[in-house]
Amino acid sequence: MTHSPEALGISIVLAGEAGQGIQTIEQLLTKILKLDGYHVYATKEYMSRVRGGTNSISIRVASKPVQAPLQRIDLLVALDEKVLSHLQYRITEETIIVGDPEVLGAVPGILPVPLRQMASELGNEMYANTIALGLISGLLAVDAQVMEKYLSSRFADKGDDVVANNIKAAGLGYDRSWTLRESGEVRFSEIRKHEHSNEIMVNGSEAIAMGAIAGGCQCITSYPMTPGTGVITFMAQHQHDFNLVVEQAEDEIAAINMALGAWYAGARAMVTTSGGGFALMTEGVSLAGMLEMPVVIHLAQRPGPATGLPTRTEQGDLELALYAGHGEFPRIILAPESLQSAFAVSRQAFDLADRYQVPVIILSDQYLVDTYYNTAAFALDPRETLPSIVETTEEYQRYQFTPDGISPRGIPGRGLGLVGADSDEHDEAAHITEDLDLRVKMVDKRLRKLGRIKEELPAAGLEGHKDWRTIIISWGSVNPIVREAVAELNRNDVAQIAIQQVYPLPADLHQYLKKADRTIIVESNATSQMGNLILRETGHTFQHAILKYNGLPFTVEELVENLRQCLLA
Amino acid sequence: MTHSPEALGISIVLAGEAGQGIQTIEQLLTKILKLDGYHVYATKEYMSRVRGGTNSISIRVASKPVQAPLQRIDLLVALDEKVLSHLQYRITEETIIVGDPEVLGAVPGILPVPLRQMASELGNEMYANTIALGLISGLLAVDAQVMEKYLSSRFADKGDDVVANNIKAAGLGYDRSWTLRESGEVRFSEIRKHEHSNEIMVNGSEAIAMGAIAGGCQCITSYPMTPGTGVITFMAQHQHDFNLVVEQAEDEIAAINMALGAWYAGARAMVTTSGGGFALMTEGVSLAGMLEMPVVIHLAQRPGPATGLPTRTEQGDLELALYAGHGEFPRIILAPESLQSAFAVSRQAFDLADRYQVPVIILSDQYLVDTYYNTAAFALDPRETLPSIVETTEEYQRYQFTPDGISPRGIPGRGLGLVGADSDEHDEAAHITEDLDLRVKMVDKRLRKLGRIKEELPAAGLEGHKDWRTIIISWGSVNPIVREAVAELNRNDVAQIAIQQVYPLPADLHQYLKKADRTIIVESNATSQMGNLILRETGHTFQHAILKYNGLPFTVEELVENLRQCLLA
C-alpha cells in the first residue's frame, strides 16, 4: 500500500466511554490544530447510550484539505481499556497508543502517560483531559502559543484560575511530548501548515441548517430522531436571530403535516428526521405530491431496518426516499457529499421545492452530519431567495393547467383570490372531483413537472483523466472517500462520477456508463440501491459493487484495496 | 372490430344515483342469471359518497366464463338522467337504453318503460326495481320459474305478501320484455346456458377473506379504508364461526403493530388497507423485517396520491409496496388476478409469511375486490396449514444463525425457552447489540432468506402458441382482461405472461423477454411501475407500455385496440 503519513497526514483517534470527556479534548484539539494552520478533519462513531460503552473520534491532520476517514491509526489516545479491542482492526504495528497505565493496566506496546496522577498533582483530576490535549498538540508540533492563546480565550469566562490551570495542564502534556519526541519514541512526519484563518469549521448538521436558513427556511417542525436532530437543534439555538418557528411535534406525522401547512400559508418550511421517522411521513409525502405543496425533508440515514443502529451510518434508505408515498408524483432527491455542498444543496432545496412545488428530500447520513473539517466560509451571494408566490386575483385557481405543469402559487390572505389545497383528486380550483378525464389531466400535469425538472437540473460530470476506461460511481457522503481512494490509485484509466443529484439522475450518466469498459459502484448499503436505480433508469448493470453495511463509513485504505481488487478482476 | 355479442356475451349496465337501489337489482339479477345457467360477471364503479352522484354496475352474461369488463353496453338500465352523460363513452348505436320516461325525460333513442307508474299500480314505488329486474330477465330469456323461485326464497323471511308482490312486479317487467322482444325492438343474440350450480359467486374481498381463513388467519386488525375494508367486514361477519379476533384499530399504525404482536404470540394475523393506510404502516413493515416476524398485509390499491379517488381502481402502489420501510430486508408481494387466485394467494400468503418469517403483501385493487363472477367452489384440500412454531428449549435463541437464514420460531409460553423480539440490531438471543461484525452477519442472515424464497417460488410460465414473437406482460387484476383481449386478437405470434408473483419476480421471466421480438407492458398506472421493476431486475426495456390511470379498469375492446396499434407499430 502506498498510504504514507506524508501522503495521508496523521490519523489521531480519541476513544473512551461516553461521558469520559473525549468530546472536550476533541473540541479543543481540532480548533487548536486549525488555528495553528493544519488542515483538520474529524468524524465520530458512537454508541446509542449516554454513558459507558465505547465511542471514538477520528481526527486527520494533513498538509492538504482532507475529507475522508482513514482506517489506520497513527496516534491513539485511549481513555479506557475497552478501546483497544474495539479499535483492534485499526491498530497497526506503527500505531502509537497513549494512555494512563492506571486506567489501562499493563498493556504491551503502550506509551504510558500517568494522566490522572499528573492531574492530581495539579489539584484536580478533571485536568487529565487537558494534559492529554497538550500532549497531542506537542506531538504534532503545534505552536505552544497558539495553544495557550486558544485555551485562554476559551476558558476566559470561567475565570483566571481556570485559565491558568488549563494552560498549566496543557503545558505539562506539551512538555511530556517533547520528551517523547526527543527520545525518538514518537516521531510523526512533518505536516505543512497553511494560513487558512478565513476558513470555517462546522459539521454536516450545521452546514445543512445554515444552508436552510440561507434558503429562506422560516419554520422547522420535527420530532427528535438521531441523526436528524442536529439540524433542528442548531436552528433552535439560532431561532431568535433568524425569525424561525421551531416546533417539536408530537410525532413525525404531525411534523410533516405542519410543514405542509406552513408552506401553504406562505412560509418556507422543513422537517428533519431519520429512516423510521421518514417512514411515518410517507403518507404526508404523498400529500405533498397531491397538493403540489413544496416541502423540504432532511432524511439523515442510519442503519435499519426498524430501530437498527441509531447512531451509526448507512445509505440504506435511498429506495424508501425514491418511492415513499402512495400514488405517482414527482420528487427531487439530493445527497450532498461535503460540507460545502451540504450548505449549497440545503439552500437550493428550498428554491427547487418552491419552483417546482414538489417535495425535495435531502438525503444525508450519520457520517455526513457528524463530520467536520476546515472549509471555505459559505458564500452567501447572490442573496435572492424570494419565494415564487403570486398575489391572487379573484379568478385565481390554485391548480391552473399550464404547459409545464407548474401553476402559479398563491397563499391565503394575499390577494383577492381564494387558495385551496385538496388531497382528493381535484379540479383547477382545488375542489374535489370525480371527473375521470380531469383526473387524467391532473396526473399528467403533476408528472409533467418532472420533465421540466430533468431539463433544468445540471449534468453529472466526470472526474478523471481523458483516457479513462473504468468508471467508479458513488453518491452522497461516500463520494469524497472514493475521490481520495481514486487519487491514491493514481491511474489514468480510472474516472469517478460522484452523484449528488440522486433523483432525477443527471441526464449524462448513461452516456458515460455506455462508454466504460468497467463500472464499479460503491455504496454504504447491502443491496446496492443506487446500482438498482441506475439500472432502472439507464439499463446499465455494474460489474462490481463495493458495499459496506456494518454501520461505519468506508475508509480510504479499504476502498483503495477493494478498488484494486475490482481492477484486477 | 370483431367483438360481437356472440363472442363476448351481452353487456348490461345498471346505473343511477347512490341510494336508488341499483345494488338491489344487481344482487337479484346476477343470482338469477347464474341459477338459470348463464355465466355471469359483474363489476362496479362508484363515487366516494353515500347518496347521489352516479354509480354503475356492469354485468356480462355469456356462454363461456368471462372475467373482464367490456366497454360497449348492450343494455343500459338508467335510473336517472345523469347516467347518460356519465356513460356516454360506452354507449353505441346499438345500445338499448331502458328507462322510466318520468325520470329521464324525453331522451331520444330510449326505450321508455314507465317503471314508477307500473310500481304505483302495484301499490308501492319500491317495486320499480323489481319490475326492472323482471324486464332484464325477460330480455335475456331467463326461465321465469327460476326467477320466481329465487325471488320466493330470497324474500321468504319478509312474509308472503312481499314474496307475492315481488313476483308480481317481476312478472310485470318480464311480460313487458316479451312485448319488446316480439316487436323486434330488442333482440339479443342467444347465449347458451350451462349447468354450473356447483359454482360459487363471491367478490374479490370475499375470496381474499376466505383464503385468509383457509390460511389459518385468526386475527385481523385494521382501520377502515376503502377499498380494503371489505375483507375485514367479511371476517367480522363470520368471526364467531371461525374463532377470529377482529379489531378495528385506532389507526393503521396500531393495526400493523397489533398484527406483529399477534404473530409473536402465536396467531396468524393480517391487516387490510389501501395506499394511504399502508403508507402509515411502512415503519411497521420495516419492523416486521427486523423482527423477522411474519405478517400478511392486504393492500387494495386505489388511485393516489393522497386521498385521490377513494372508490376507483389503480395499480399505482406497486413501488410503494416494493420499497416500503426503511433499511433492507426481504419481502414477498403477490398480486392475484382472479377470484380463484385471490383465494389461493391469500391462503398461501400465510404459509409463506410463516415459512420465511417475512412480510407478505397481497396487492389487489378496487377493481379486483369489487368484481365477481361464477367460479368453481374454492378447493380446501390439502387441509394442512399448521404454523411452523417450535417448542422452545432452555437454550432457545430466536435469531439463531442457520444456513438459509431462517431461524426456528418459538412463541412465548410454549416451551422452556424465552422468546425475544427486538427492533434494534440484535444478537441471536434477540438482545440489542452494537457489535458491528454481528450486524453484518444479521443483515446477511435476513437477506439470505430472499435467495431461498427465489429458489422455492414457481416459474411464471407463458401462455400462447409456440410461434410467439411478441410478449404482453401484465400483472394482477389486469391479467384476465389482457387474456381476453389476446384471445380476441387471435394471433399465433402473440403470447402473454400474466404475473401474479410480483416480488420476487419469477425467475424465468428474463429468459422469455430476451427471446421476444416485441414486448408490451400493460398496467393500470401512469409510470409503468412493473415495467420499471422488470427493468431493474432483468435489464429489459419494453417497447410499448399501455397505461391507464383514470380510475377505471381496462376494458377488453380498448385493450384490443391498443394492442393492435402496438403490433402495427
Place this chain on the structure above:
Amino acid sequence: MMHFDMEKIDIAWCPGCGNFGILNVLKRTLVDLKIRPQDLVLVSGIGQAAKTPHYIKANFFNGLHGRALPPATAIKAVNPELKVIVTSGDGDMYGEGGNHFIHAIRRNPDLTVIVHNNMVYGLTKGQASPTSQLGFVTPLQVDGVFEEPFNPLAVAVALNASFVARTSIHDLALTQKLFAQAIQHKGFALVDTFTPCVSFNKVNTRQWYQEHTYIVGDDYDPQDRNEAFKKAVEAEPWPLGVIYKSPAKASFEENLPVYKNNKQPLIDRRVQWEKLEALIESKKI
C-alpha cells in the same frame, strides 16, 4: 351571507344529514362576525364532515384523514392574521387524529375546532367511531361496541383546554351561539357538535339528540375545572353549552419567540443575511 356561498355545487351529503345544518350555521356565523373569505382558512381531514371546506367560499386546506390539526396549527403559526377553523369528523379528530388532538390542545393555537360528531364513520359506511356508544352495532362491530366511548370533553378538560363546548345541530340557535363564541375565543376552542348520520347511525338520530341533551343553566360556571369535569362526564342527558374555559393563557402563536417583538407574519420577513454572515464568521474559530 352570500359571499360564503359557492356557485353551483353538488354537495355529496345524504339528504337529511346533519352536516347541512352545520354548514349553514357556520356560514351564517362567519357572515355575522364579518370575516372576509380571504382572511379565513378552513381546514379538514377526510370524511363526510371533512368535505365541509369544499362547500364554503373561502381558503381551504383539505388534507389527510386524521391530520387536520397539524396544518391548521402551522397555518396559524405562519400567519397569525388568518382566521383558521377546523371542521372535521369524530373519526378524523378522535380516532386517526387522536394524538394531534391531545397535543394541539397542549399547544393552544388560536383555532376553532368544530367536530361533526355523528358517533360513526360515515364516509366509510358505518363502522364505529371512537364516540360510538356502547352496544352500537355496525358491520364491523357485529356484537356491538364494547370499548369505553371516547369522551372528548372530559379529555379536553383533563388537558386544560382553553375553550370546551358541546352543541347539537338540532338546536341551531345554540349552535350558532357557540360557534360564534368559539370563533371569537383566543386559543384552542373545541365545539363537539352532535349531528345525525341518517344513513349509518339509526340510533343517535336528530330526535335522539334532542331527547338526550339539555343546555347547561346560566348558573353553571365553566371556569371551575372540577365542576367542568363532572359536567363533561355526564351522559344521557348530555349537557350542551360551554363546558369549560381555562384560566386565560397565551396562544401558541403568542408564545412563539418569533412574534414576541414583531407581529409580522413570516411571509413578510426576509433572510437575515447580516446575521447569517456573522454566524458563519463565528465558525472560523
Place this chain on the structure above:
Amino acid sequence: MMHFDMEKIDIAWCPGCGNFGILNVLKRTLVDLKIRPQDLVLVSGIGQAAKTPHYIKANFFNGLHGRALPPATAIKAVNPELKVIVTSGDGDMYGEGGNHFIHAIRRNPDLTVIVHNNMVYGLTKGQASPTSQLGFVTPLQVDGVFEEPFNPLAVAVALNASFVARTSIHDLALTQKLFAQAIQHKGFALVDTFTPCVSFNKVNTRQWYQEHTYIVGDDYDPQDRNEAFKKAVEAEPWPLGVIYKSPAKASFEENLPVYKNNKQPLIDRRVQWEKLEALIESKKI
C-alpha cells in the same frame, strides 16, 4: 429473585439513573408474585426506559418508538394466559404513542403499563417530553417549555381507565406496592412512575421528586371519579398512590367473542374446515 436476572450484561443506563430502581423493583415484584419468566412478556417501545426488557430474563417484544401498546394488546388478545407488562418512557407513551395510549385505555386490555416518567427525552439527549414542566429549558426548547404539560393521570381518569396510579422511584416500597397491585389488577393498569434522568433533567431530580410528592392518605377513595380527577390535577406537591379505579369492567380479551365460550388461546385452535366448506357452499346461490 435470581431467575429474572440476566447473566452478564452491560446495562446502557447512566450511573444514578432512576431506571435501575424501576428495574430492580419490578424484578422483585415479579418474584414475589411468583410469575414464571416463560409466562411473562415485557413489551416496550424505544428510549432509555424501553431498554428495560433487555435486562430482565423473560420473553420480550421491544418494538418501535411509541408503539408498545398495540403489540402488547394483541399479545394479550392472542394468548390471555400470558402476563403482559409494558415498560416504556414518557415520550414513548404520551408523545409518539399518545393515540395508542388513549385507545388502549378505551379497550381495557389486561396490561400493566409502567411509564418511566423522567419528564424528558433521555435517549435522544434531552429534548422536552410531553410531561416536561413549564419553563423546562432544553437544547430544543431554548426559552423553556410553554406547552401545557400532559397530565397522564387526568387523561386516564377522563377516559375512565380501570386502574390509575402514580409512584416515584425515590420511594421503593411504595413503588413495589403499586407495581404489585397493578400487575394483579385485571384490565388496563397505568403506573406513571416519576424517575430522575441524571444526565438531562437537572430540575426534576430524585430529591425534587421527594420534595414535591406526597402519598395519598388512607382515607382517599380512588373509586370516586370526580375526586380522582381533582387528585389527578393536583401538582406540586404531586399525589402518589392509586388515584383512580373505575367500576369493575370486563377486559378487552374478555369482551372478545372468541373467548366468550372457549378460553383456549388462539394458538391451540385450528381452521374450522367444515364451517369454511359450508360457507363456500352457501355462495353457490
